[in-house]
Amino acid sequence: MTLEVANTWYDTKAFGDDVTLIWETHIDRGVRCNMWHVCGRDRDLLVDSGFGVVPLRNNVALLAGKEILCVGSHSHFDHIGAHDEFEHRLMHKAEAHIMERPTRENTLADNYVDWPIFTASPYEGFDPARYNVRAAPPTRLIDEGDVIDLGDRVFRVLHFPGHSPGGVGLFEDATGLFFSGDQIYDGHLFSDTYEGAGDEYIESMEKLKELPVSTCHGGHFASFGRDRMIELADEYIAGQRKPGCPADH
Ligand SMILES: [Zn+2]
DSSP, rough: OOOOBBBEEEEEEEEEEEEEEETTTTTTTTSSOOOOEESSSSSSEEEEEOOOOSSSHHHOOOOOOEEEEEOOOOOOOHHHHHHGOOOOOEEGGHHHHOOOOOOOOTHHHHHOGGGGSSSSSSSSOOOGGOOOOOOOOOSEEEETTTEEEESEEEEEEEEETTSSSTTTTEEEEEHHHEEEEEESOOOOOOOOSTTHHHHHHHHHHHHHHHHHHHHHESSSSOOOHHHHHHHHHHHHHHHHHHHHHSSOO
């Protein structure tokens, strides 16, 4: 199977608070990730970098020029594909080894990357069976309580194991903005990607319910407010605790 080569790969949408969503237009909505860009005075923040099948910085104007701290919410392929384009790469220590030696297995690319998730080819000769994330070792390891400083804006790192061992969210106390990665979003949540994940995921859900969130910008699908976040967390927890119900899906 082959598809037409796409003319453009990325699109953007500005939100309030100098936040911009970047996404890959020719990847299925359920698989492509939300990349979140935040403007700071001294440097910018980028949460996640997509599949990495088309150069990101050369094709998204707001990523040109400024110093950018590129955070990986976790190391699944759909979130870290273009990390190698950035000088500053921040990742939780529990997943640093995957960034150093990504494979189709340890990034989960093997489970998802095939023609049906694409509506156009990223370039001539693209072969999804040969897709792999390029190595991009972290330049800074982050963990619970660390601070990411943009000069005039500060984000707190929160560790949320469950979807993956080193999943992180970023919370801005001044605005209540919350970048949640794949810990929570308004869609089907996956917690079966590593051993012991189910219990950790529930603990992480309980923890995020305490956050005074204004807007939650997740790793996939549409953004939402605190009430919806708590509803999603409660639905997830209730689903996990049903006797005899297999974990998630
Ligand atoms: Zn993921």
